[in-house]
Amino acid sequence: MFLGNYFNNIQKKYKQIYFSGISFNSNQVKKDNIFFAIKGNRIDGNNFILSAISNGAKIIITEKKINELRNGILFIQTKNIRKLLAEISFKIVKKFQIILLLLLVQMENHLLQIFIIKYQT
Secondary structure (H helix, E strand, C coil): CEHHHCCCCCCHHHCCCECCEEECCHHHCCCCEEEECCECCCCEHHHHHHHHHHCCCCEEEECCCCCEEECCEEEEECCCHHHHHHHHHHHHHHHHHHHHHHHHHHHHHHHHHHHHHHHHC
16 A cells, blocks of 8 residues: 555655554554554554654654654644545555455455356256
8 A cells, every 4th residue: 555545745755655544543454554543542652753653663653743754754743633644544454345245256256256157968
C-alpha cells in the first residue's frame, strides 16, 4: 500500500512511500506499519513513538507539530488523529472488500466453467 492512495493531503514526494498496515498500539506494530500516536485521557501514544519505531513503524501520525522525515521515519502531523485513523481504516477495509469480491467472482466463474464442461460430457 502506498501513502498517496490513502492520504489526500500528502506531499508529492511522500506519495510513493510503502506501508504494510496500521496500528495505534506500539506493541502490535509490525515492519513498515503506520503508527497512530493517539493521546488519550490516561495514556499518550506519543510516549510510545520510540517503541513503535523499534518494532518496525516507519510512519508516525501525531497531533504534535512535526511534519518531516527524520532518520528514515516519516512524521505526519494532523489536527484530528482519530478522524484520520477512521478514514484510513475505512479505505483499507473497502479496498480489501473489493479484492475479496473480485476473487469470489473469479471463483464463481471457474466453478461455472467446470459445471458446463461436466454437463456437456
